[in-house]
Amino acid sequence: MKKKERVMEWLSIVAVVVVGLMVGVELSVAFVMNPIFDRLPEDAGIAARGDGGRMLGRAMPFWYIGSTLLVAGTALAEPAAAGPAWTAVGLLLVSVVMSVALLVPINNRSKTWTPETVPADWREQKSRWDRLHLVRLALIVAAFVLVTVAATR
Structure with missing residues (x-):
């Protein structure tokens, strides 16, 4: 195997791992962490x-953009995998736009809330974020499946 082919193979492996880990974190947020937080006493x-919003809000922009770039690199490097890889890039881009336009504004508000400053509609905002997060999660799961398909071609 030539050096260039090994690099291309590693690129797709790294893309699968990075996107897969991102999916795992977002699944954990949706189905583990937020349900636990919701069972805590209201203030807690x-x-x-x-x-959680502050911590993940610092890391996730880099993770989402990095994942998108890795998958785009896979699409460029692996002509046989271009179809599923570019589709995965499209889904990841939709998830980024959705995040910036819909989820980040809610997150930016909620990460400053304290029991004393929480707005009257905080439950509705939290529920809206959770619903939007599930849509975003579906997009990145589909992207993960597609980049995995691309990496195996």
Whole structure:
């Protein structure tokens, strides 16, 4: 196997791992962490969601953009895998736009809430974020499946 082919193979492996880990974190947020936070006493749940929003809010932009670039690199490097890889790039781009336009504004508000400053409609905002997050999660799961298909071609 030539050096260039090994690099291309590693690129697709890294793309699968990075996107897969991102999917795992987002699944955990949706089905583990937020349900736990919601069962905490109200003040503690608000604080926990705020802390999670601050922590993940710093990391996820790099993770989403990095994942998109890795998958685009796979699409460029692997002509036989271009179809599923470019479709995965499209889904990841939709998830980024959706995040910036819909989820980040809610997250930016909620990460500053304290029990004393929480707005009257905080439950509705939290529920809206959770619903939008599930849509975004479906997009990145589909992208993960497609980049995995691309990597195996």
